[in-house]
Amino acid sequence: MRGIGKSFGGVAVLSDVELAVAPGEVMALLGSNGAGKSTLVKILTGVYTRDAGTVKVDGEPVVFADPRAAVAAGVRLLPQEISVMGDMTVAENISLADLPTRAGPGFPMVDDRAMNKQSRALLDQLGFASIDVNALVKRLSVAEQRIVEIARALAGQARVLVMDEPTAALTEQEAKLIFRIIQSLKEQQVAVIYISHYLNEVFEISDRIAVLRDGRNAGLFTTAAASRGEVLAAMLGRVADDLYDFAGGGNAGEEVLTTSGLSVPGKLDTIDMAVRSGEIVGVFGLIGSGIETLGRAVYGALGPATRGTILMTGTAYRPESAGRGKARGIGFVAADRKQEGIIGDLTVRENMVAPFQDRYVQGLFVSRSAETEQAKRWIDLLGIRTRGPEQTMRTLSGGNQQKVCVSRWLVDSVKLLILEEPTRGVDVGARREIYMELRALADRGLAVLVLSSDVEEVAGISDRSLVLDRGRIVGRFDKGALPAELMAATTNDPAFNAA
Amino acid sequence: MTTTTDRPAASPASSRGPFLTFLGRPSSGVVMLLVFYLLLLLVFSLISPFFMTVRNMMAIGSNIAFIGLMAAAGTPLIIAGGLDLSVAAIAGLVGVLIAVLHGDYGWNIWLAAVAAIALGAFVGAVNGLFTTRLRLNPLIVTLGMMSIVSGAALILTGGLTKPLMVPGFNWIGQGRIADIPFPPILMIVVFIALSILLRRTRFGRFVYAVGGNPEASRLIGLPVERVQMALYILSGISGAVAGLMLAAMLGAAAPAAASPHLLTVIAAIILGGTSLYGGRGSVWGTLLAVLILGTLNNGLTLNNVSSFWQDVTKGVVLMLAVSLDQIRTRALGE
Numbered sequence: 032m033r034g035i036g037k038s039f040g041g042v043a044v045l046s047d048v049e050l051a052v053a054p055g056e057v058m059a060l061l062g063s064n065g066a067g068k069s070t071l072v073k074i075l076t077g078v079y080t081r082d083a084g085t086v087k088v089d090g091e092p093v094v095f096a097d098p099r100a101a102v103a104a105g106v107r108l109l110p111q112e113i114s115v116m117g118d119m120t121v122a123e124n125i126s127l128a129d130l131p132t133r134a135g136p137g138f139p140m141v142d143d144r145a146m147n148k149q150s151r152a153l154l155d156q157l158g159f160a161s162i163d164v165n166a167l168v169k170r171l172s173v174a175e176q177r178i179v180e181i182a183r184a185l186a187g188q189a190r191v192l193v194m195d196e197p198t199a200a201l202t203e204q205e206a207k208l209i210f211r212i213i214q215s216l217k218e219q220q221v222a223v224i225y226i227s228h229y230l231n232e233v234f235e236i237s238d239r240i241a242v243l244r245d246g247r248n249a250g251l252f253t254t255a256a257a258s259r260g261e262v263l264a265a266m267l268g269r270v271a272d273d274l275y276d277f278a279g280g281g282n283a284g285e286e287v288l289t290t291s292g293l294s295v296p297g298k299l300d301t302i303d304m305a306v307r308s309g310e311i312v313g314v315f316g317l318i319g320s321g322i323e324t325l326g327r328a329v330y331g332a333l334g335p336a337t338r339g340t341i342l343m344t345g346t347a348y349r350p351e352s353a354g355r356g357k358a359r360g361i362g363f364v365a366a367d368r369k370q371e372g373i374i375g376d377l378t379v380r381e382n383m384v385a386p387f388q389d390r391y392v393q394g395l396f397v398s399r400s401a402e403t404e405q406a407k408r409w410i411d412l413l414g415i416r417t418r419g420p421e422q423t424m425r426t427l428s429g430g431n432q433q434k435v436c437v438s439r440w441l442v443d444s445v446k447l448l449i450l451e452e453p454t455r456g457v458d459v460g461a462r463r464e465i466y467m468e469l470r471a472l473a474d475r476g477l478a479v480l481v482l483s484s485d486v487e488e489v490a491g492i493s494d495r496s497l498v499l500d501r502g503r504i505v506g507r508f509d510k511g512a513l514p515a516e517l518m519a520a521t522t523n524d525p526a527f528n529a530a
Numbered sequence: 531m532t533t534t535t536d537r538p539a540a541s542p543a544s545s546r547g548p549f550l551t552f553l554g555r556p557s558s559g560v561v562m563l564l565v566f567y568l569l570l571l572l573v574f575s576l577i578s579p580f581f582m583t584v585r586n587m588m589a590i591g592s593n594i595a596f597i598g599l600m601a602a603a604g605t606p607l608i609i610a611g612g613l614d615l616s617v618a619a620i621a622g623l624v625g626v627l628i629a630v631l632h633g634d635y636g637w638n639i640w641l642a643a644v645a646a647i648a649l650g651a652f653v654g655a656v657n658g659l660f661t662t663r664l665r666l667n668p669l670i671v672t673l674g675m676m677s678i679v680s681g682a683a684l685i686l687t688g689g690l691t692k693p694l695m696v697p698g699f700n701w702i703g704q705g706r707i708a709d710i711p712f713p714p715i716l717m718i719v720v721f722i723a724l725s726i727l728l729r730r731t732r733f734g735r736f737v738y739a740v741g742g743n744p745e746a747s748r749l750i751g752l753p754v755e756r757v758q759m760a761l762y763i764l765s766g767i768s769g770a771v772a773g774l775m776l777a778a779m780l781g782a783a784a785p786a787a788a789s790p791h792l793l794t795v796i797a798a799i800i801l802g803g804t805s806l807y808g809g810r811g812s813v814w815g816t817l818l819a820v821l822i823l824g825t826l827n828n829g830l831t832l833n834n835v836s837s838f839w840q841d842v843t844k845g846v847v848l849m850l851a852v853s854l855d856q857i858r859t860r861a862l863g864e
Contacts, residue, residue: 395731
């Protein structure tokens with residue numbers, strides 16, 4: 032891939048990016064959130080079309096109109112979410128795209144025996160003789176499902192395999208299986224592009240490392256000769272200083288939220304933390320580390336699954352439902368804005384007043400004028416760009432939708448605001464505004480808890496930060512911690528500190 | 531990877547054709563229905579001299595009232611993400627229950643009516659329990675309930691039609707206020723009440739929020755299940771009242787009298803612009819759709835079109851309406 036460029040709505044996401052992988056080589060692709068990794072592999076695999084540049088497979092220039100075309104050319108993406116058919120057998124999953132047939136009574140029938148044999152041979156070749164080709168895929172472990180997925184790609188004659196965080200949902204033991212299979216892929220001269228956040232994984236299995244930053248190439252390393260320090264430096268660069276450069280902070284008051292031994296079976300393990308009024312506490316973790324769970328556990332969205340002690344403003348609180356969390360003064364902004372945040376068909380005003388609808392009821396009826404007045408105040412306060420309170424929510428930009436989701440909770444009864452991935456899918460300009468708003472809200476006495484997989488964001492806005500890894504707190508930092516320090520805590524890798 | 535790149539900014543409405551821009555407006559559905567309704571009135575009054583008469587208009591009103599009642603209550607339910615296929619079967623059961631309690635067991639007619647309405651509420655509550663607590667698909671739950679309820683109605687009477695002639699009671703179906711038949715009056719009152727409920731009250735806001743995005747509603751602490759539960763009960767009650775009115779109108783209770791109208795009820799709600807995916811819709815759209823379907827029925831009958839062809843027409847209108855809803859959803863930038 033050479034000179035690749037792509038922009039969305041006038042915003043350049045990739046410019047002049049290069050990436051080359053040789054057969055039998057594992058190329059790690061690194062970059063922090065928003066660096067353009069996703070977009071690059073989506074162009075490579077035909078999900079997006081490029082604006083500029085060339086893509087060659089085996090020296091031949093190609094243009095993939097859709098993912099099918101990429102698959103036909105031997106380029107496969109293994110997305111982060113495993114995509115297998117759980118109710119079909121291993122052999123069926125592997126052979127699905129090209130089922131062997133035999134002559135039947137007047138029409139061809141699926142040749143089960145040939146299919147099983149073919150799949151068996153493929154799995155043996157990959158070194159997984161232990162997987163039964165007749166087993167239903169849903170009965171396999173997650174790692175084994177991954178292997179089935181890889182075998183399916185090989186059955187389709189894959190020449191280039193793009194793996195997006197293949198170990199994200201796996202234990203360390205299971206991750207070893209994936210490394211083993213990558214070894215045998217190398218032996219079979221498949222080119223592998225390996226995307227991961229885990230530095231030590233990357234150093235263990237890759238031959239070379241390509242780093243993207245802000246949609247450009249930021250470094251190309253030969254793994255054996257590279258140090259972790261220089262790779263991290265290329266990945267994170269200087270902190271985008273102006274993004275996080277604003278005044279305020281440093282006036283933490285009383286503890287608003289205190290947890291001790293907070294656990295959710297299989298997700299969170301004895302979390303002890305506190306958030307004080309007037310401060311922003313950031314929690315950084317990679318996907319699957321527990322940052323998806325922590326905020327919900329405190330808020331009550333997980334229901335009675337949550338164990339441990341939680342104090343809100345000094346008194347015990349059981350997070351049994353979202354309604355309970357709201358009643359105890361917690362506001363919650365979910366990561367997936369479209370699915371869990373906004374109500375797209377309703378107006379900005381209706382979205383804003385929904386959590387505390389009671390406040391706008393006079394007698395039997397809702398007072399629309401009171402709602403409009405409040406909505407206008409919030410639009411001014413947060414600088415929300417909208418045609419007015421009556422604009423339909425779905426037509427706002429991501430950043431403005433997010434501000435609406437924040438504004439909902441700005442009533443005096445809310446003491447703690449929890450935000451998951453507060454700037455996901457938000458453009459850079461609006462990001463800075465959201466950070467400044469969060470700071471301003473904290474300065475006014477709100478306790479703010481931010482959960483994010485964006486390490487720069489957590490390092491940039493937090494008064495104190497925590498690092499989560501596999502459900503446990505593995506690092507605690509004060510204001511001014513560097514992104515690299517947080518990242519190093521999660522890779523949990525003593526070698527990094529030496530580098 | 532966790533990044534989600536910014537989606538391209540929504541193109542301004544002006545770059546789409548004027549028709550799509552119009553379709554994209556939330557109010558467009560009701561306006562188009564009104565235009566369609568007026569056209570229908572015009573066409574039929576040109577073809578048939580009997581159509582545009584006070585007498586015929588009142589006949590249409592009486593005929594559509596019980597369908598309108600069920601469609602009125604079904605609208606907020608579908609807006610909130612629910613669905614009730616058992617409502618017409620409830621209407622059938624309620625009619626025969628009153629006839630049996632009054633005729634065979636000698637109950638006071640009004641006591642029997644109250645019991646029947648309570649039964650409607652109970653059936654609605656069971657629907658609600660299965661869909662909200664067990665999180666079952668409402669299509670399956672209420673389809674099953676439809677079968678149970680219509681079976682029960684047949685069991686009660688052995689499949690026979692029961693006479694139900696009690697002057698005071700029959701007034702509900704046949705009486706007039708200021709020379710206007712009572713059934714359409716009641717229907718209009720119910721529509722007005724539901725419109726106020728949806729537009730002006732806290733509960734109404736919750737209905738739209740819950741249907742528009744149940745996950746988001748749960749996460750901001752709205753009583754998602756309670757809202758849906760209440761609407762299932764309301765739908766059950768509407769079925770009961772519709773059945774009571776139908777029996778009073780006919781002077782008899784037939785177990786299967788109302789069931790064929792289920793399609794019309796659902797068709798009216800969808801035709802009226804309520805999204806089957808929830809979150810959007812209005813009772814006024816439903817009312818116009820009920821009028822359109824009733825008028826279509828009446829006008830075709832006056833012109834001696836066979837009822838078989840009327841079914842075909844109804845189906846075509848419904849499919850057109852659903853296609854239009856899909857186009858609208860896309861115009862809204864889904």
